[in-house]
Amino acid sequence: MTEVSSGSVGTPKWQTLPDTPRLPTGGQEGVVEIAGAKIWYKVYGSGPPVILLHGGLGNSDYWGLQVAALAATCQVIVMDSRGHGRSSRGGGTMSYVLMKNDVMALIDHCNLPKAAIVGWSDGAIIGLLLAMQHPDRISGVFCFGANSGPNGTFDLTNNAMFNRYIKRTEEEYARLSPTPDGFGEFLGEMNTMWITQPDFTVADLKGIQVPVWVVDGDHEEVIRREDTLFIADTIPNSGLSIQPEVSHFSVLQDPDQFTADIRRFLRAKGIV
Structure with a gap:
């Protein structure tokens, strides 16, 4: 089992924010250039993408406790979203569609006929967009902690956990970004995006035909439960899974559970 720091004795793990892991050594690094940005990625293992x-x-390091296990049976590709981590910002107004286009550029760059998407939070929203707009290239979406619109999230202004996360990501941005002093501007752009996007309609969600599992934590502090249920109830034939004793930061709080659920999804949908 993976050992993870869980804070003081007696603190429920859903109230902790364990250290960000690092990606495993090895793998093949690369960059995709699109719309003025350089999108960083790294590939591990072989098999279904x-x-x-x-x-x-955040950045790809947050997957550091999932990569090795998944790479035993899959070709695992991590990427830093536009303006995040090691990827540059480029041009255009920050949007989920812009970041979705970056993923498609990566899929084309790597000559992948199809790929499964495992998305957390904004990554899950991007995964749903990919399923809506590029169903022929997406074999499935494991969607953790997505919202259908701005009303699907809580007011996070005074949320201690999310503010701790912002402080941490500012430090990580300074260490990883090609524009290390630009976090304030970047955060402003992200906040502007979050108050207006996404805007998924019933028709958008009903139109998804690729396999989707809608997943969240039972102590989610960012996404309203009713919105998670709306997404799961509206996407045809989707699965719903609520992970126990974790929050929006499940990927850090119980990485073994998170990895096991990804693998269960990939097996259930015949992807691996």
Whole structure:
């Protein structure tokens, strides 16, 4: 089992924010250039392609405790979203569609006929967009912590956990980004995006035909449960899974559970 720091004794793990892991050594690094940005990615293992998309403000290191296990049976591709981590910002107004286009550029760059998407938070929203707009290229979406619109999230202004996460990602941005002093501007752009996007309609969600599991934590502090249920109830033939004793940061709080659920999804849908 993976050992993870869980804070002080007696603190429920859904109230902790364990350290960000690092990606495993090895793998093949690369860059895709699109719309003025250089999108960083890294590939591990071989087999059916699975692309891991991190949450807003974060970077690919957040998948550090999933990559090795998944790479035993899959070609695992991590990428830093536009303006995040090691990827540059480029031009255009920040949007989920812009970041979705970056994923498609990566899929084409790697000559992948199809890929499964594992998305957390913003990455999950991008995964749903890919399923809506490019169903012929997406073999399935494991969608953790997505919202259908701005009203699907809580007001996070005074949310201690999310503010801790912002502080951490600012430090990571300074260490990884090609524009290390630009976090304030970047955060402003992300906040502007979050208050207006996404805007998924019933018709959008009903139109999804690729396999989707809608997943969240039972102590989710960012996404309203009713919105998670709306997404799951509206996407045809989707699965719903609520992970126990974790929050929006499940990927850190119980990485073994998170990895096991990804593998269960990939097996259930015949992807591996």
